[in-house]
Amino acid sequence: MDENYVNLGTIGSGPLGRRTVEVEPTLNFLEFGASYAPVVIANKEGSAGQPLPPVFSLEIIGGGRFTHFGLGLEPSNSAHVEGSRNLVDVFIGNRAKVRPHPAVTISGKYKVGGGGSEFTWTAEGLVDFRFRKNMSTWGGYRVLDMDANKSSNTIGFDGQMRGLIFGMTIDK
DSSP, X not given: OEEEEEEOOEEEEOGGGOOEEEEEEEEEEEEEEEEEEEEEEOOTTOOSSSOOOOSEEEEEEEEEEEEEEEXXXXXXXXXXXXXXXXXXXXXXXXEEEEEEETTEEEEEEEEEEEESXXXXXXXXXXXXXXXXXXXXXXEEEEEEEEEEOOTTOSSOEEEEEEEEEEEXXXXX
């Protein structure tokens, strides 16, 4: 499961700076899915009493993505206007994980899909550093490209969101 929320805003000015418009786009992506690992190379240093994650795995992933688009416009000389749209996509992809050191895991993942959008793809590369038995921190780079701008839509998105991502994992 993966959840991303983006709330952006800016104020624009018209010719000669006379009219301003406040623009407030919001995006919320919620992904859910499952994976199957047909290729797993076990860690030979692990044991039944102390299992270790595999040194390499290749997974097939699939699932769905719920996306909410919101847009608010507030011109300086008229009333606030809002619109929103929800859509659901399905996706499929692959993830590869390599564990070069017991505390480090490197992973790469891509997904392609569509449904409510015309076409969507994502790609990411992450490095996970386990600093305690049940805690790790990770970071990397992610790109999400979505074309959900059909002419029949009142609110749409045709663009790319990309950048650095960071997180922390706490295991039970």
